[in-house]
Amino acid sequence: MLRLLGPDFIDQRRLADLLAPLGEAAPLAYIAFLTVRPFTLLPGQLLTAVGGMLFGTLAATLYSLTGSFLAATLLFLLARKLGTRPMKRLVGGRYPALVRAARRHDFLFSFMACVNPLCPTDVLLAASAASGARFWPSVAGLMLGTIPGTFLTAQFGSGLAQGRTVMTAVSAAGLVVSLVLGVFIGRRFYKELNAASETVTSEPPLPSAPTKTREVSATW
Numbered sequence: 001m002l003r004l005l006g007p008d009f010i011d012q013r014r015l016a017d018l019l020a021p022l023g024e025a026a027p028l029a030y031i032a033f034l035t036v037r038p039f040t041l042l043p044g045q046l047l048t049a050v051g052g053m054l055f056g057t058l059a060a061t062l063y064s065l066t067g068s069f070l071a072a073t074l075l076f077l078l079a080r081k082l083g084t085r086p087m088k089r090l091v092g093g094r095y096p097a098l099v100r101a102a103r104r105h106d107f108l109f110s111f112m113a114c115v116n117p118l119c120p121t122d123v124l125l126a127a128s129a130a131s132g133a134r135f136w137p138s139v140a141g142l143m144l145g146t147i148p149g150t151f152l153t154a155q156f157g158s159g160l161a162q163g164r165t166v167m168t169a170v171s172a173a174g175l176v177v178s179l180v181l182g183v184f185i186g187r188r189f190y191k192e193l194n195a196a197s198e199t200v201t202s203e204p205p206l207p208s209a210p211t212k213t214r215e216v217s218a219t220w
Contacts, residue, residue, distance in 0.1 A: 027055070
């Protein structure tokens, strides 16, 4: 629709001219904005597509992945520091079970949240961090799940700005495949997470230390 309504507005050369005053600092400004993006409530896919329009497919993919890593690190650390207490209040006595499930599935959880475009990645990552998930497996799953969608979205934006219909169509088809795959992986993950949570909560409590009792006899 943008291409039909305003082909000159999203022309890649014209967009590049808008960045000319920034010079070599344009990529750094783009990455810095992506780092704080979770706190602006803007969708990452939109900014990645804009990056494809501005910088091209490969450069936008590299810049977007760098910004995603920095944003995930910042969000994870803040959620771990500030979100643990609210999470404990929210889930109550199930928090220990949630911690064990989050640590067991931290990589898969982050991977699923990124592969499936319908999942709010920032919210799920913050909830995972507040639930005790490990940093490196969570970030690794996030980055691995981000690569396909980031490349396809950057390619979609680049093809749109260059007027390449075939490239735009192929990128859109890839995004649909990513959506279907994400839904499939998400269903499996939720089943495993629920099963793990039920297993943890159903485990018998540890036996308490024996206490000495005094036998008291009573006569009637």
